[in-house]
Amino acid sequence: MHDKIRIGVLGASGYTGADLVRLAARHPHVEIAALTANTHAGKEMGAVFPHLAILDLPRLKAWEEVDWSELDAVFCGLPHGTTQEITAAVLSANPKARIIDMSADFRLRDASVYAEWYGHEHQAPALQEEAVYGLTEHYRALIKDARLIACPGCYPTAVLMALLPLVRQNMIDARDLIIDAKSGVTGAGRGLKQNTLFAEAGEGLSPYSVGKHRHAPEIEQEIGVAAGMPVTVNFTPHLIPMSRGELVTCYVRLGEGVTAGDLRQRLVEDYASEPFVHVLPEGGVPQTQNVRGSNYVQIGVFPDRIPGRALVIAAIDNLVKGSAGQALQNMNVAFGLEEGEGLLQLALFP
Missing domain, CATH: 3.30.360.10 (Dihydrodipicolinate Reductase; domain 2)
Known part of the structure; x- marks a missing residue:
C-alpha cells in the first residue's frame, strides 16, 4: 500500500460524493486519486462544486476510464441500481480494493427483498453475500476485514x-x-x-x-x-x-x-x-x-x-453521519486507523 490510502469516488458530482471529497481532502492519510461523474466527465471538480475549487483534485472522469488497479479504496456515491455491476467491475480489475458503498445496492442481506423494494433483480448476488453492513458502532469487528462495506441509509x-x-x-x-x-x-x-x-x-x-x-x-x-x-x-x-x-x-x-x-x-x-x-x-x-x-x-x-x-x-x-462521514469512519476502521481521523470537526452553529 502507498504511504497514503489512494481513494476513488464514484459519483463525485452528487451531494454525498461531494461531502466525501470535502472530508477526505483534509484526512491526513488519504490521497484523492480518482473522481468520476459520467455526466460531467472532463470538468474540474470546482466547476461542479465551487466550494471545492481551492482543492488540488483530479479532473472528473467517466468511471470506465479509471485505472482501478491503482486505488486502495473506492467510495460509491451512485444512485441505487447502478452500483452493483460497477462494483463487480472494479473488484474484477482490483480484487484487493476495499469498496465502501454509500448507495442502497448492498444494504439488504436478502436479494429477494432487494428485488421486491427496488424493482429489479440484484445484479451481483455473489458480492451481496460478502457485504458487511456498515453501521460502524455496531459492526466494526466485521467491517475491519470486509472487502465490501454497505453503508446504511441516513x-x-x-x-x-x-x-x-x-x-x-x-x-x-x-x-x-x-x-x-x-x-x-x-x-x-x-x-x-x-x-x-x-x-x-x-x-x-x-x-x-x-x-x-x-x-x-x-x-x-x-x-x-x-x-x-x-x-x-x-x-x-x-x-x-x-x-x-x-x-x-x-x-x-x-x-x-x-x-x-x-x-x-x-x-x-x-x-x-x-x-x-x-x-x-x-x-x-x-x-x-x-x-x-x-x-x-x-x-x-x-x-x-x-x-x-x-x-x-x-x-x-x-450527509455526514448519515452517509459520507460514516463511510470515511468505516474506511478508518478497515485500514486500522484512528476512527476519528478526518472526522472530528464540530458542528457548524449557528
Missing part, C-alpha cells in the same frame, strides 16, 4: 443508533415501533425534482413515500437481527425545507418493569466509549443544528404521557 443510521442497544437487551418491544422521521432536501439527491424546488419545498412540511419508503425494510432487517425475529415497523419520513439534517422520533413500548430512565442509562453505558455518539442528559432535546456538518449523533430519551411508553429521539447530519 434514516436507518439515526433509528438504529437510537434503538439497537435497547432491542438487544429486550428493554423495548420490537413489535411495536413507530418512527416519525424528518430530513432535509439533500436526502433527495442533487437531481432536478419538482417537489424539491425552492417554491415547492420552502415554507412547508410534507410526508412522502408513506407506508412504502425503501429504508423501512433496512430498519426492519437490522432490528430483526437484534431481536432475533422478523419485525415490521411503522415508518413515515417527511421532507423539511432545510439543506441538511435529520431527526427521528421513535415511539416505543417499554418492557415490563423498564422505565425511560433505564433506556437512557442503557444507551449511556453502551455508547460510553464511542467518540461520535452523545447521549444527552435527562431532559436534553436532540436538535439538527447541534450536529450540522459533523459526524456526531445526539440521542435523547423521554417518558411518554401514555403509561408504559417512551420516546427515543436522535439527530444526525444526513
Whole structure:
C-alpha cells in the first residue's frame, strides 16, 4: 500500500460524493486519486462544486476510464441500481480494493427483498453475500476485514443508533415501533425534482413515500437481527425545507418493569466509549443544528404521557453521519486507523 490510502469516488458530482471529497481532502492519510461523474466527465471538480475549487483534485472522469488497479479504496456515491455491476467491475480489475458503498445496492442481506423494494433483480448476488453492513458502532469487528462495506441509509443510521442497544437487551418491544422521521432536501439527491424546488419545498412540511419508503425494510432487517425475529415497523419520513439534517422520533413500548430512565442509562453505558455518539442528559432535546456538518449523533430519551411508553429521539447530519462521514469512519476502521481521523470537526452553529 502507498504511504497514503489512494481513494476513488464514484459519483463525485452528487451531494454525498461531494461531502466525501470535502472530508477526505483534509484526512491526513488519504490521497484523492480518482473522481468520476459520467455526466460531467472532463470538468474540474470546482466547476461542479465551487466550494471545492481551492482543492488540488483530479479532473472528473467517466468511471470506465479509471485505472482501478491503482486505488486502495473506492467510495460509491451512485444512485441505487447502478452500483452493483460497477462494483463487480472494479473488484474484477482490483480484487484487493476495499469498496465502501454509500448507495442502497448492498444494504439488504436478502436479494429477494432487494428485488421486491427496488424493482429489479440484484445484479451481483455473489458480492451481496460478502457485504458487511456498515453501521460502524455496531459492526466494526466485521467491517475491519470486509472487502465490501454497505453503508446504511441516513434514516436507518439515526433509528438504529437510537434503538439497537435497547432491542438487544429486550428493554423495548420490537413489535411495536413507530418512527416519525424528518430530513432535509439533500436526502433527495442533487437531481432536478419538482417537489424539491425552492417554491415547492420552502415554507412547508410534507410526508412522502408513506407506508412504502425503501429504508423501512433496512430498519426492519437490522432490528430483526437484534431481536432475533422478523419485525415490521411503522415508518413515515417527511421532507423539511432545510439543506441538511435529520431527526427521528421513535415511539416505543417499554418492557415490563423498564422505565425511560433505564433506556437512557442503557444507551449511556453502551455508547460510553464511542467518540461520535452523545447521549444527552435527562431532559436534553436532540436538535439538527447541534450536529450540522459533523459526524456526531445526539440521542435523547423521554417518558411518554401514555403509561408504559417512551420516546427515543436522535439527530444526525444526513450527509455526514448519515452517509459520507460514516463511510470515511468505516474506511478508518478497515485500514486500522484512528476512527476519528478526518472526522472530528464540530458542528457548524449557528
